[in-house]
Amino acid sequence: MNTRTGNTNFMHQLAAFLKENGTLVALVILAVIFAFMDDAFFTPRNITNLARQTTIIGIISVGMTLVIIINGIDLSVGSIVGLAAIMVTLLMQSGMNVWLAILVTLLVAGVFIGLWNGFWIAHYNIPPFIITLGMMTIARGLALTLSNGSSVPVTDPLFPKLGGSYISPAISGIIIVAALVLFFFTLYRGIQQRKKYNITIRVQKIVASTIITAAGLGLAFWVFTDYRGIPYPVAIFTVIAAAGIFLLNNTMLGRRIYAMGGNEEAARLSGIRVYRVKLIVYSIITTLSALSGILLASRLNGASPNLGNMFELDAISAVIIGGTSFSGGVGTISGTVIGAFIIGILNNGMSLLGVPTFYQLIIKGLIIILAVWFDVLSKRKSA
Amino acid sequence: MGEVVLEMKNIVKDFPGVRALDDVNFEARAGEVLALVGENGAGKSTLMKVLSGVWPYPTYEGDIYIKGKLCRFRNTREAEAAKVAIIYQELNLIPGLTVAENIFLDRQFCSVVGIVNWGKVFSEAQSLLNQLGIKGVKPTDKVGELTVGKQQMVEIAKALSKSAEILVFDEPTSALTDKEVDALFATIRQLKEKGVCMTYISHKMDELQLIADRVAVLRDGKTIGEVTPMNEITMDEIINRMVGRDIKDMFPKMEGKRGEKVLEVAELHLKHPTIPGKKLLNKVSFAAHKGEILGISGLMGSGRSELVSSIFGAYRSGVSGEIRLHGKKLKIKRPKDAIDNGIALVTEDRKALGLVLGQSVLNNMTIGSLETVAQQWGIINKAKERNLAWDYISKLNIKTPGLDVAVDTLSGGNQQKVIVAKWLNTSPKVLFLDEPTRGIDIGAKVEIYNLLNKLVDEGVTVIMISSELPEIMGMCHRILVMCEGEIAAELDEREATKELIMEYGTGSKKKGE
Numbered sequence: 067m068n069t070r071t072g073n074t075n076f077m078h079q080l081a082a083f084l085k086e087n088g089t090l091v092a093l094v095i096l097a098v099i100f101a102f103m104d105d106a107f108f109t110p111r112n113i114t115n116l117a118r119q120t121t122i123i124g125i126i127s128v129g130m131t132l133v134i135i136i137n138g139i140d141l142s143v144g145s146i147v148g149l150a151a152i153m154v155t156l157l158m159q160s161g162m163n164v165w166l167a168i169l170v171t172l173l174v175a176g177v178f179i180g181l182w183n184g185f186w187i188a189h190y191n192i193p194p195f196i197i198t199l200g201m202m203t204i205a206r207g208l209a210l211t212l213s214n215g216s217s218v219p220v221t222d223p224l225f226p227k228l229g230g231s232y233i234s235p236a237i238s239g240i241i242i243v244a245a246l247v248l249f250f251f252t253l254y255r256g257i258q259q260r261k262k263y264n265i266t267i268r269v270q271k272i273v274a275s276t277i278i279t280a281a282g283l284g285l286a287f288w289v290f291t292d293y294r295g296i297p298y299p300v301a302i303f304t305v306i307a308a309a310g311i312f313l314l315n316n317t318m319l320g321r322r323i324y325a326m327g328g329n330e331e332a333a334r335l336s337g338i339r340v341y342r343v344k345l346i347v348y349s350i351i352t353t354l355s356a357l358s359g360i361l362l363a364s365r366l367n368g369a370s371p372n373l374g375n376m377f378e379l380d381a382i383s384a385v386i387i388g389g390t391s392f393s394g395g396v397g398t399i400s401g402t403v404i405g406a407f408i409i410g411i412l413n414n415g416m417s418l419l420g421v422p423t424f425y426q427l428i429i430k431g432l433i434i435i436l437a438v439w440f441d442v443l444s445k446r447k448s449a
Numbered sequence: 450m451g452e453v454v455l456e457m458k459n460i461v462k463d464f465p466g467v468r469a470l471d472d473v474n475f476e477a478r479a480g481e482v483l484a485l486v487g488e489n490g491a492g493k494s495t496l497m498k499v500l501s502g503v504w505p506y507p508t509y510e511g512d513i514y515i516k517g518k519l520c521r522f523r524n525t526r527e528a529e530a531a532k533v534a535i536i537y538q539e540l541n542l543i544p545g546l547t548v549a550e551n552i553f554l555d556r557q558f559c560s561v562v563g564i565v566n567w568g569k570v571f572s573e574a575q576s577l578l579n580q581l582g583i584k585g586v587k588p589t590d591k592v593g594e595l596t597v598g599k600q601q602m603v604e605i606a607k608a609l610s611k612s613a614e615i616l617v618f619d620e621p622t623s624a625l626t627d628k629e630v631d632a633l634f635a636t637i638r639q640l641k642e643k644g645v646c647m648t649y650i651s652h653k654m655d656e657l658q659l660i661a662d663r664v665a666v667l668r669d670g671k672t673i674g675e676v677t678p679m680n681e682i683t684m685d686e687i688i689n690r691m692v693g694r695d696i697k698d699m700f701p702k703m704e705g706k707r708g709e710k711v712l713e714v715a716e717l718h719l720k721h722p723t724i725p726g727k728k729l730l731n732k733v734s735f736a737a738h739k740g741e742i743l744g745i746s747g748l749m750g751s752g753r754s755e756l757v758s759s760i761f762g763a764y765r766s767g768v769s770g771e772i773r774l775h776g777k778k779l780k781i782k783r784p785k786d787a788i789d790n791g792i793a794l795v796t797e798d799r800k801a802l803g804l805v806l807g808q809s810v811l812n813n814m815t816i817g818s819l820e821t822v823a824q825q826w827g828i829i830n831k832a833k834e835r836n837l838a839w840d841y842i843s844k845l846n847i848k849t850p851g852l853d854v855a856v857d858t859l860s861g862g863n864q865q866k867v868i869v870a871k872w873l874n875t876s877p878k879v880l881f882l883d884e885p886t887r888g889i890d891i892g893a894k895v896e897i898y899n900l901l902n903k904l905v906d907e908g909v910t911v912i913m914i915s916s917e918l919p920e921i922m923g924m925c926h927r928i929l930v931m932c933e934g935e936i937a938a939e940l941d942e943r944e945a946t947k948e949l950i951m952e953y954g955t956g957s958k959k960k961g962e
């Protein structure tokens with residue numbers, strides 16, 4: 067009798083856990099499948115590569131999450147990757163200092179284009195779909211014009227390091243251990259605070275997040291100390307994702323973004339300057355896209371005007387798989403990160419198995435539909 | 450009165466953190482209007498949602514019998530098939546569709562091949578509108594362009610079109626004008642003749658006497674006392690059952706001590722957004738003082754809400770005129786400017802304008818004044834924020850299982866209190882309230898009145914719009930009566946009578962007469 071209630075209780079908790087962390091479970095299942103199908107998959111080397119490949123889309127997806135939360139969309143991100151890559155390499159070719167070239171690219175291909183997009187969207191109330199669709203063509207056209215349609219090599223010796231170097235394994239290990247300690251510290255402080263303000267503590271949730279974090283960091287520790295360390299882009303992505311999570315959860319801007327997505331008119335009447343928030347959000351995403359482009363050019367040691375083609379689709383998929391709702395007001399960056407890794411694993415695993423690219427596209431599309439279907443289904447059940 | 454048509458036995462309904470219904474027993478007869486009353490959050494709407502299949506069978510406990518037959522609805526369709534129809538508290542219309550399409554949303558009149566017979570759709574809709582005496586609404590109008598009151602009437606027409614035998618009205622009159630209410634009551638009386646079993650939920654006590662045959666009271670999810678015929682119970686007894694104590698003073702009016710002039714509005718105009726030359730506000734001038742409550746009365750559509758919204762900067766264009774605060778001229782281009790100057794507006798339509806539905810009570814409470822809970826760099830001090838929110842919850846007596854639940858799971862009245870809390874936290878100098886007590890129970894109304902008095906005492910200038918004359922006359926020291934975008938009269942509390950306000954409001958007495 068007793069054991070049975072204990073059992074059903076456990077089953078309930080398990081079901082709740084699965085529902086809350088459905089995408090994470092999907093990620094793990096995918097990883098296990100690929101690991102069984104190919105020995106080369108679950109090796110520090112491959113996972114390091116996978117992480118590095120994922121960061122390019124991941125960085126854009128962080129911005130895309132914000133955009134989709136405020137009920138918008140940005141289709142220009144892929145073209146901006148290409149434009150930024152061309153711009154930064156051309157600027158360096160013309161003899162500009164690396165850091166200055168990066169800064170100028172971030173400002174022009176990132177901030178400026180974002181403000182431009184945001185201006186049209188906020189000022190004239192034109193659907194973001196249209197404006198960013200236009201920018202998608204414009205930016206690609208600019209990239210092709212600037213580069214004359216051909217690729218640009220990197221001449222600077224410092225630049226390729228940005229996307230191609232690693233934090234040494236020893237330091238990586240220390241960083242990861244420090245992250246674990248930091249996690250436990252914040253967890254402890256959170257519990258203390260919750261006790262102080264009499265907020266109910268959900269033990270299951272704490273246990274679940276502890277297990278997930280410990281497992282994640284454990285995996286990272288193994289991967290990055292065993293191979294060549296944490297790739298720079300992965301470190302950059304981690305910082306950006308963490309900043310994004312902090313922004314949404316702990317700042318006024320984050321609150322405003324959620325409120326605007328949930329009910330723009332009510333948000334405006336509550337004194338939120340909707341116009342300004344839109345400008346900020348659309349500049350954040352283009353700046354992150356430009357950064358992605360720079361990292362990509364650095365890793366490839368050169369730029370081609372066609373870089374970033376179709377990236378917008380991968381970024382949007384990552385966000386949607388991660389549980390952000392297209393109807394606005396709902397979504398998390400942690401979900402998006404998982405979504406980005408699902409896309410990353412699919413790309414990496416299928417290439418590893420030698421699945422032809424044509425089939426890869428079909429499978430990826432199906433998995434995206436499946437993920438959203440699962441999400442809709444679990445939401446309907448809980449309602 | 451006929452036989453018992455509807456019986457609900459031992460109904461229990463739990464939500465995470467709250468038991469909304471706790472062993473409720475309920476019965477209603479054919480050809481009667483049964484009033485269902487209770488405080489905000491007592492469980493009235495939830496009980497009716499159990500009946501209508503919104504909360505399907507295994508999610509509640511207990512049995513529902515319709516005409517003696519046990520019914521376990523798994524969705525709203527099954528309930529509709531059993532001739533149960535509900536007019537929900539929250540509007541459920543699709544704004545982009547026409548009135549007729551909304552009314553016949555789930556059953557268009559189609560020919561065999563599936564082509565809609567639009568002629569029939571529109572003429573049927575028209576006859577329903579006629580039956581309800583709804584004027585100024587065509588079946589071809591877009592619902593989104595109607596006033597809330599008109600939308601409510603469309604919702605009622607929709608429910609009537611289903612020729613239900615069990616009909617539930619969940620606060621149907623909260624947005625209706627007196628004329629519309631009269632037409633609704635006439636329809637209800639007709640339906641009574643036909644033997645329809647009706648349940649009527651309302652916070653307006655005077656309505657109950659007009660329309661109800663018997664009354665059932667819910668408190669904290671439990672039935673209090675028996676279902677009692679209206680002529681065997683006094684209003685005071687009903688109120689006592691509802692709130693568990695006597696309420697002596699419905700309108701705790703304080704003595705007005707008119708102080709300095711705070712807000713001055715001169716020659717305010719508002720252009721109609723689409724019709725050129727038409728004005729929604731015309732030459733509106735008035736002043737509001739410290740130490741008294743200024744009331745704004747008038748019919749729906751007379752420009753009351755437009756007046757306060759224009760002062761608040763809610764319109765992007767079309768407003769002209771001069772607004773002075775403490776003698777200083779203000780330039781208000783957007784709500785943010787108004788808020789920064791200490792002007793707050795509790796809007797009328799809480800679902801569309803007041804709340805961010807789907808987000809937490811906490812977020813909704815602080816969204817208008819994040820600065821008060823933020824530290825450097827715009828980082829929110831969450832502990833401070835939560836403390837603040839809990840303060841308001843206890844101060845305004847908001848019933849909620851916690852700060853993190855979605856605000857739409859609160860009962861209507863408690864949602865309203867969340868909005869009031871949001872605005873109080875902007876520490877306003879001038880507080881506009883547009884129908885602040887709509888859908889709020891008697892106890893909470895008195896709480897809000899007392900709160901307004903306290904604010905006036907603390908030096909806040911309070912300006913209140915209300916459609917309810919007793920409320921306006923019971924609480925305000927000065928009353929502006931609006932008619933067709935102009936201020937028809939400014940009445941002192943001593944000269945204001947119900948008749949006078951009505952005459953100015955309907956335009957039968959003109960400005961200056």
Ligand SMILES: Nc1ncnc2c1ncn2[C@@H]1O[C@H](COP(=O)(O)OP(=O)(O)OP(=O)(O)O)[C@@H](O)[C@H]1O
Nearest residue numbers: 464469489490491492493494495858859860861862
């Ligand atoms: N979907 C929901 N999820 C969680 N709790 C809910 C939900 N709907 C209602 N509740 C809770 O159930 C209780 C009863 O709510 P209900 O809406 O039935 O009140 P009510 O009597 O209709 O009040 P009002 O007069 O304000 O409309 C409230 O405490 C409310 O918070």
Ligand SMILES: [Mg+2]
Nearest residue numbers: 493494538861
């Ligand atoms: Mg209700």
